[in-house]
């Protein structure tokens with residue numbers, strides 16, 4: 176059994192404020208309303224999304240597929256971002272686990288020149304050891320690899336009014352009303368699996384998928400100039 180984590184007074188205060196916010200029915204209602212507006216806006220992008228999906232299906236190799244996935248994430252973001260709490264300069268989600276595949280890490284390394292290393296272990300689940308730990312690519316509250324950031328960073332939008340609920344405290348649970356990006360996550364995973372014909376093949380391919388937290392691949396962050 177893991178020991179409960181002792182919170183500092185500041186962390187305890189934050190956790191209490193988060194609970195108070197989340198437990199107000201108006202919070203969740205407002206988030207649902209913002210999401211509904213985003214969905215309405217997304218409907219206008221349906222055709223573009225369909226075209227991007229076809230291009231993704233034809234893309235040869237995972238490198239090209241990652242570019243296709245990024246374009247789809249951009250279309251998603253155009254609809255959701257105007258209704259989300261996420262603003263330029265906010266880096267709250269850069270203290271959360273960021274799971275990437277080996278292949279995506281290789282694309283990022285190639286594009287940015289950042290030194291990449293092999294993680295000590297692989298897991299498709301979020302690595303909770305990194306909760307509250309700044310991403311090594313975060314400098315002065317800005318992403319230094321913004322154009323090349325992982326898919327996980329492109330798809331998370333908090334539909335609350337501000338960043339209060341995104342601030343993670345190790346050992347404490349915060350509910351965040353994220354916009355649903357499950358379809359994009361599935362496309363991301365499937366892009367790595369190749370053609371699978373049966374459920375068994377799918378399970379085997381998933382077992383072979385190599386994923387780890389971004390921090391495990393790039394502990395040193397951006398390439399030194």
Ligand code: SF4
Nearest residue numbers: 269310312313318328
């Ligand atoms: S890659 Fe950039 S956006 Fe993603 S967690 Fe790191 S600093 Fe934040």
